[in-house]
Amino acid sequence: MKVLVVADHNNKDLIKSTLNTITAAKKIGPTELLVIGNDCKTVAESASKVSGLEKIYLNDDVGFENFLSENISDFLKDFAEGFSHILFTNNAFGKNIAPRLCALVDAMIVPDVIEILDSTTFKRPIYAGNAIATCKSHSKINILTIRTTSFSETETSDISIEIDMINKNFKNEKSKYIGSDIEKSERPELTSADIVVSGGRGLGSGENFKILEKLADKLGAAMGASRAAVDAGFVPNDWQVGQTGKIVAPNLYIAVGISGAIQHLAGMKDSKVIVAVNKDEEAPIFTVTDYGLVEDLFKAVPEIEKNIN
Amino acid sequence: MKVLVPVKRVVDYNVKVRVKQDQTGVELENVKMSMNPFDEIAIEEALRLKENNVATEVIAISIGSTQVQETIRNALAMGADSGIFVNCEKGLEPLIVAKILASVIKKVNPDLVIMGKQAIDDDMNATGQMLSGLLGWSQATFASKVEVIDKKLKVSREIDDGIEHIEITLPGIVTTDLRLNEPRYASLPNIMKAKKKPIEEINVDTLNVDLNQKLEILKVEEPSKRDAGIIVKSVDELIDKLKNEAKVI
Ligand SMILES: Cc1cc2nc3c(=O)[nH]c(=O)nc-3n(C[C@H](O)[C@H](O)[C@H](O)COP(=O)(O)OP(=O)(O)OC[C@H]3O[C@@H](n4cnc5c(N)ncnc54)[C@H](O)[C@@H]3O)c2cc1C
Secondary structure, eight states: OOOEEEBBBSSSBBHHHHHHHHHHHHHHOOOOEEEEESHHHEEEEEEEBBBEEEEEEEEGGGGGTTTHHHHHHHHHHHHHGGOSEEEESSSSHHHHHHHHHHHHHHHEEEEEEOEEEEEEEEEEGGGGGTTTEEEEOSSSSSSEOOOOGGSSOOOBSSOOOOEEEOOOOOOOOEEEEEEEEEOOOOOOOOOGGEEEEEEEEEOOSTTTTHHHHHHHHHHHEEEOOHHHHHHHTSSSSGGGBBBTTTTOOOSSEEEEEEOOOOHTTTTTOSSSSEEEEETTOOOOOGGGGEEEEEHHHHHHHHHHHHHOO | OEEEEEEEEEEOOOOOOOOTTTSSSBBBBBEEEOOOOHHHHHHHHHHHHHTSSSSSSSEEEEEEETTTHHHHHHHHHHSEEEEEEEOSSSSOOOOHHHHHHHHHHHHHHOSEEEEESOOOOTOOOOOOHHHHHHHEEEEEEEEEEEEETTTEEEEEEETTTEEEEEEEEEEEEEEOGGGGOOOOOOOOHHHHHHTTEEEEEEEEGOOOOOOSSEEEEEEEEEOOOOOOOOSSSSHHHHHHHHIIIIIOO
16 A cells, blocks of 8 residues: 655645645555646655655656646656555645546546545545545545545654655647736635635625625635625635535634525535624525624624624 | 537536435435536537637537436537437446547547536536546636637636636647536527437447446435524624634634
């Protein structure tokens, strides 16, 4: 048994959720980490301090700069041979690459794993989390994506291990990165934040979201949203929480002007404490809240913001 | 340009599913079934390419037992030109579906496959990526915008921290995200017209695909339930509870 975790990073820093995936990997067996990208030695260096890793591989090449699935899966196809398990985080990076790799090595994917029962038996949510399936993998190489909120982060230590350099490059002429629109935010990252303040269609406009953002900043919280708020263009797509957006499980989730459709609940119902502010006492969100406040949000939110300190 | 759109018949997104008592799956008897919402978005995008004179033909394909032909009819009623029904009574999973699609694609030769990023029943988010791996084609997943520029596609993708733009060559695979478009409803005249559109039937046994599932479902259970909470009467009570009872702020 030998487990490989494919690190998610931006060529500078390791994306924190990789640490949750490493925790999952270590439950299966001895774990090694692959850092693949361009000019990303610093990522491998910081990863080399993560506790309990047996080995770190670094494949540094300009062909991997933008993490195109075609290039990374092509490389992994041969590299995968030495492993019984390959784990990715269940995020945009992992979802884009893991299934393509599966096809190349004739394995079936085990996506969005929330529990590891033994080395080939896993639990995963289906139907927007309204059912939990226990599955047994019969693939020669087990390729999994891990739900971040179901596993803790592996700690880092002062001791670092050596980095094995691999120099294999791959170029593909099929797809090309052009650019991205990414808004830098000072707020904590949505999927790992302690507190999330989330807004829905009830906010009515992007401008009105400012009252929520003020509350979020006072609490040091990340901002989230329902699909309806994103579709309406109030807020960016990467704020969407839910079945087809991001999965979060903070200590405190505050849902404002969100009705609580099953697709939304799928993304936040594992939060430790859930609060909702909604003027409709019948809103389904109140079936999952610890504390519900039936009130007009435009009155309640500024008041909460003012009185919290 | 020929566009192929795979469509899946799933439990309608408005249905609150219930787990079967014997834990073998979820209750499907007398449950409303619909086309997977992401596949409706895929059909819509293909139709728009045709309306803009980029695509010449839109073919919808579905795999499964006879009922999936209803889903193909829905696609035809939206405006697809023809359908392919792959008759398969056996249990499917994304890898098998991708292999079946790859096999059909070698006969049909589409230039572009547009498909949903995920089916809302098993929530796998895998078939498109697998298909493009099997065919060695380019892939553009989670698309929120697609533009065709000289035999290439410029695709905007929804990623974890915003939007990414890539360019892919054809043939290629696009998987749809929610913001790509708003699918049309089928009009009554189009529903009538769809009844006359051709659906080709292919028996899966003629495709030479390994139908053994590699991911076995041992059981399906209800998720753990949250305890019912309380309704607070005021903002002050809420803050007090969060501070002194839940201790989260
Ligand atoms: C394929 C598919 C995937 C989906 N994926 C997701 C997903 O990942 N995430 C997601 O969130 N949704 C998803 N959805 C959409 C989901 O079904 C709901 O449509 C959506 O979550 C509704 O958003 P909302 O609660 O903001 O809007 P609404 O349902 O319109 O609710 C607005 C709420 O605001 C309240 N309100 C209005 N004004 C005020 C006020 N002044 N003060 C207080 N309260 C007020 C109303 O009472 C209401 O409860 C998906 C749907 C489909 C079909």
